[in-house]
Amino acid sequence: MAGPDRRWFLPDLDAAVLWCDERNRQGISCSISPLGEYVQDRDAAREAASECRAAVRAVEAHALDASVAVKLSALGAVFDRDGCMAHLGRIMDEAKRRGVRVEIDMEGRNLVDFTLAAAGRMAGEGHRVTLAVQAYLQRAAADLGAMEEAGIRPRLVKGAYLGDTRNFELIQQQFRALAASLLSSRTPFSVGTHDPDLVEWLTAHAESRDLVEFGFLMGLADQTKTAMAADGWKVSEYVPYGRRGSIYEARRLQYLDRLRDLGRSPLP
Template identity: 30%
Template sequence: MPLLRQPILLLARSSGVKKVVSTLPVTSGIVTSYVPGETTAAAVEATAGLVDDGLHATLDFLGEDTVEQAQADATVAAYVELLRELGRRGLARNAEVSVKLSAIGQALPGVGDKVALENARIICRAARNAGTTVTLDMEDHTTTDRTLAVLRDLRKDFPETGAVLQAYLHRTEADCRALAYEGSRVRLCKGAYNEPEDVAFQDDIDVDRSYVRCLKVLLAGDGYPMIATHDPRMIAIAASLASRFGRARGTYEYQMLYGIRPEEQRRLAAAGETVRVYVPYGHEWYGYLMRRLAERPQNLTFFLRSLVSKK
């Protein structure tokens, strides 16, 4: 992994840096490149623009490490409002939501898993009423088993609920095999958290190799793979594997982040591929932004220039 990755991720915990970043105009430009806004209205307008371009969306109301019940309740309410508005605007057919369990109560002492499951049920019900679905985001490796346990419970009543697996974890190929069944939706990404070497591959080449192994499992299986990558090589490999395994377009999809390679997103969609854009929004954008910088350290140049220019 790039040498800058760990220092950038450490900055994600700094409230002081966050305060500076949020007040700088150039940095604010970086923020809006990745996060369309803080409100439901901003997220819905961004979604409408993507749909007009022939793209699909998955929306994430940003928030992590929730340790208060009121905060978890507010996040659930935000998702319910979002889903209601997507349905009202006729966008739900092309837009789903992504949910981090840590944002809806998983970290609450003693009752976290129960609260997160109950809150996820509320969001899943609202999504179904709107005519769309939910995908459970994956977070750092310490929550993987708990997240998959909640997924299993949710899928009893909401079998359309999607999962996310991270290729940089050593365990993920086995998890892909366990989830590659009919009706299962699985987003495969490389991973964006700073993980120790005993649980995660550290070198880019090893992560790429794991990603390809996992792709083979998912595309050969009976589920619906969601191929989350901006890497041109991985996109080409995915297309080749889809052809090898006889996958028709529409039986899998590509996923990319809002603001990253938009021309490639539109190119794939124009070629007949299903492309879904991950749209984050909300006040808690800082940790998300720093992980994006960690994934693409070339953006750090603009970030540092903004800090230095502050008078």
């Protein structure tokens, strides 16, 4: 696997395929994601869309237990929403033909409505879609309801951008409330968290290990991933790759700094 200089992301798709294959052998699925976000021109959006389609083809070609994660800002959502939808539609069409799952990442507040609408449109066209919902937004419960109605699989996360609150305990409470709602409805869902309290709460309250998939980032919680997979839980790892990793890496380092300020640590 990658050395310490590649803790957070891998250099290219070939490396991501090899990494994912190894994780699959450990009983861990992957969500591979070409790096890049908030592009500012159509050429960059076309390149990002091409990278996503290449990832879809690689998942099928190597028979990986993996999905492909897509950021709509990488497809031009900030300046050309029609073009972004066209790129997303082509990615989803290719994924459907090849039997590959697609996850749409939720980004900044200014893109939440558009992202929810885009995922709903794709689901309405018969595509399998997973969409992140951010617990630090007050609108999250309503968004979950809209996603359930549209047939979108939720991936519950705390949120990595600017939300309605930065109060750690409040975000934990909102996360648990949203997770409890999903558990009570018996809606299959994913979570993305490295919070020991939340993972402990979820494993205690999930009546079935088939109901919840625990998602972790590459570079964090490696012991936890393998132990939970060995114990029969569904586990996935987010595996970004590419040349444009500086913004992504900065968010990961800010996350660790924030935890240190709170006197907390992520799962080992």
